[in-house]
Structure formats: structure tokens, C-alpha cells
Amino acid sequence: MSKELTGSAAPPPAEALDSRPTPSRRTFIATTTAVGGAIAAGGLAGPLGFGAEEASAAAPSSSLSLTVNGRRHSVVVDNRTSLLDLLREHLELPGSKKGCNAGACGACTVLVDGRRVNSCLTLAVRLEGAEVTTIEGLADGDRLHPLQEAFIEQDAFQCGYCTPGQIMSGVGCMKEGHTGSAEEIREWMSGNICRCGCYTKIVRAVQQTAGGK
Numbered sequence: 001m002s003k004e005l006t007g008s009a010a011p012p013p014a015e016a017l018d019s020r021p022t023p024s025r026r027t028f029i030a031t032t033t034a035v036g037g038a039i040a041a042g043g044l045a046g047p048l049g050f051g052a053e054e055a056s057a058a059a060p061s062s063s064l065s066l067t068v069n070g071r072r073h074s075v076v077v078d079n080r081t082s083l084l085d086l087l088r089e090h091l092e093l094p095g096s097k098k099g100c101n102a103g104a105c106g107a108c109t110v111l112v113d114g115r116r117v118n119s120c121l122t123l124a125v126r127l128e129g130a131e132v133t134t135i136e137g138l139a140d141g142d143r144l145h146p147l148q149e150a151f152i153e154q155d156a157f158q159c160g161y162c163t164p165g166q167i168m169s170g171v172g173c174m175k176e177g178h179t180g181s182a183e184e185i186r187e188w189m190s191g192n193i194c195r196c197g198c199y200t201k202i203v204r205a206v207q208q209t210a211g212g213k
């Protein structure tokens, strides 16, 4: 049988293997030092050959006007900015919390044009002309929103980190009319995670407010 069919090609002669260049300790150190120096001097090049600085300088930005808690804002933002970062870092409204920054916990929930959204997943540039309500805009002066009062009455929080998102989600849930039963509230607020496990009291607070009790 021929070698082509069996695939049993003869191994290369020993001299051929010996003639391959073997990296020495010295060449290894020289190579890694050069790479390290390049990173320190200019940063890692991106896939298009840009360093971090050039990439940031080249990032497109947009002008944007929107209303947050009744106040008009005109800003210029990097097109990649999330609504959550716009609120927390540009507009100094840190009430909306960054939990997962990936749409999985609900800590960043706010209302956009009356509908609840995960602000960490919402691009700010898409909100031209939008009306945004955050936890900071819920109270009427010194008077808390009824759901904020209910959270206090029901002791519906422990560490409080999820609470702004829970309350904004609860307000959205009530607007949507998904408060017919504890099960319904649980279902429609299932995107809001509480690591302290205050779910029973959170549901009670929403039920109390929705029922006007």
C-alpha cells in the first residue's frame, strides 16, 4: 500500500529537527521585555491598530436634550454612555444603583416616558426628548411617594442597595396594573433582585400602595 493512502509518512531525519531554532532564555527575556515596554509606552493596540488614547479620542459623541425629574438637560455624551452612567456620572444623580451593569438585577431601574427600563442597558443617545424619572424625582418636596412610605412602614429593605430600583419598578408595576395579587406582583417584579431577601415585605409594600391601604 502506498504512503499517500496509509498516511504513514516517514518521520523527518534527526538533523532536520536539530536544525530548528530553539528559543534561548536570553531571547525569551528580550522578547517579553520588548512587549512589556511597548505596552507601558503606548498601551495595547486595539483590533484596528488604535491605542486606548486614540480610540477614546476617536469615539463619536452626540448632543442630547432630555428631561430628568422635571429638569431639562442638554449634554454631549460619548455614544456608548448608558443612561445609568449619564445619571450617576454626568448629572450627579447617584440614586439609581449599578449592581450587575448587565440587565440582570434591576438595581438601575428608572422610568423613561412612564415605562420602567434597566438604565444600564439603555443608551443615553437614544433618549433625545425623553422624560426620565429616577428615585430622586419621586417625592413631592418633603412628601415621600406613597410607595416610599410603604417601604418604610413594611420595613421592606435591609442594606438598601436594591431599594431605589425596587421602588421604581413597583411604581411602574402599579402604573401597568400588574398588582392584582401577591403572585402577580412577584411575577412582574421578578427582574428586581434583592440579595437581602426582603421579597415578602417588598410585595406587601406594593400591595399596600396599590390597594390604597
Ligand code: FES
Pocket: 097, 098, 099, 100, 101, 102, 103, 104, 105, 106, 107, 108, 109, 118, 119, 120, 121
Ligand atoms: S445594574 Fe442594571 S440590571 Fe443590574
Ligand code: FES
Pocket: 156, 157, 158, 159, 160, 161, 162, 163, 193, 194, 195, 196, 197, 198
Ligand atoms: S435590601 Fe439589600 S439587596 Fe435588597
